[in-house]
Each structure stands twice: as structure tokens, then as C-alpha cells.
Amino acid sequence: MGGSFFDLVYKVVRKIPKGRVATYGQVAALCGHPRNARAVGYALHVNPDPKQIPCHRVVNRFGGLSPAFAFGGEQRQKILLQDEGVDFHGLDTVDLAVYRWEEDYQ
DNA sequence: CTCTTGACGCACA
DNA sequence: GTGTGCGCCAAGA
Numbered sequence: 001m002g003g004s005f006f007d008l009v010y011k012v013v014r015k016i017p018k019g020r021v022a023t024y025g026q027v028a029a030l031c032g033h034p035r036n037a038r039a040v041g042y043a044l045h046v047n048p049d050p051k052q053i054p055c056h057r058v059v060n061r062f063g064g065l066s067p068a069f070a071f072g073g074e075q076r077q078k079i080l081l082q083d084e085g086v087d088f089h090g091l092d093t094v095d096l097a098v099y100r101w102e103e104d105y106q
Numbered sequence: 107c108t109c110t111t112g113a114c115g116c117a118c119a
Numbered sequence: 120g121t122g123t124g125c126g127c128c129a130a131g132a
Contacts, residue, residue: 005128005129006129023114023115024113024114024115025114025115025116028114028115028127028128033127033128034115034127035114035115035116035126035127035128036114036127036128036129037113037114037115037127037128038112038113038114038115038126038127038128038129039112039114039127039128039129040113040114040128041112041113041114042112042113042128042129042130043113043129044113045112045113045130046130047113055113058113059113060113060114060115061114061115061116065113066112066113066114
């Protein structure tokens with residue numbers, strides 16, 4: 001680890017503050033590859049440290065998790081975010097306009 | 107080594 | 120405004 005795109009992804013995701021969410025494209029952009037959101041998803045897929053890397057805080061550009069999400073159950077992810085204070089706008093969609101993590105805000 | 111799939115995002119018709 | 124396809128990077132078969 002160290003230098004790889006994946007490691008950078010984990011690093012960024014780990015930096016996401018509690019109660020905030022980031023999009024795959026945003027993380028990819030922070031890694032230096034704004035068009036590589038796919039690799040970000042894959043990086044979280046291999047998620048070596050789920051306890052340290054809150055993948056539940058990473059959502060797609062719509063603010064909702066992918067239907068393939070299954071690191072413990074979609075419901076699980078929703079509960080975790082709600083517990084952090086994130087309000088869901090619908091069934092499994094968060095209000096990015098409010099909870100989207102901004103590097104400038106950190 | 108080549109082709110396909112994938113936790114995404116966006117440009118084009 | 121909507122529908123379709125393509126692009127980027129990586130991994131699996």
C-alpha cells in the first residue's frame with residue numbers, strides 16, 4: 001500500500017467525516033481520476049478493512065447506494081447513515097445537497 | 107494475451 | 120426531456 005490508486009481511495013474514504021457522505025466520482029476526483037468512479041467502487045468492493053473504511057458513506061452521484069450493495073445488507077447501510085444523522089430522501093437516497101462531504105468544509 | 111463485467115458518470119442522438 | 124451508448128481503470132475467466 002502506498003501509491004496505488006486503491007490505497008488512495010481507502011485513504012479518502014477514511015477521511016469522510018461522520019454524518020457526511022461522498023460520491024464515487026468525488027472520491028475518484030480526489031484521487032486524481034475524476035472519470036474513474038468505477039475503480040472506486042471496485043476498490044470498496046475489495047474493501048480490505050470495512051471496519052476502518054466506512055464504505056456505507058460512499059454513494060453514487062444520485063445519493064443512493066447501488067442495488068448490488070451487500071457488505072452487510074442495504075438496510076444495514078441505511079441504518080448506519082441515519083444513525084450518523086444523515087436524512088434519507090426517499091427509500092435509500094440521501095440529500096447530497098446537505099450531507100455531501102466537501103473537502104473545503106473539512 | 108484477449109474479452110467481459112463492474113459498488114459510476116457523462117456526452118451525444 | 121428522454122433514451123442509448125461510451126469512456127475510464129481494474130480484476131476475473
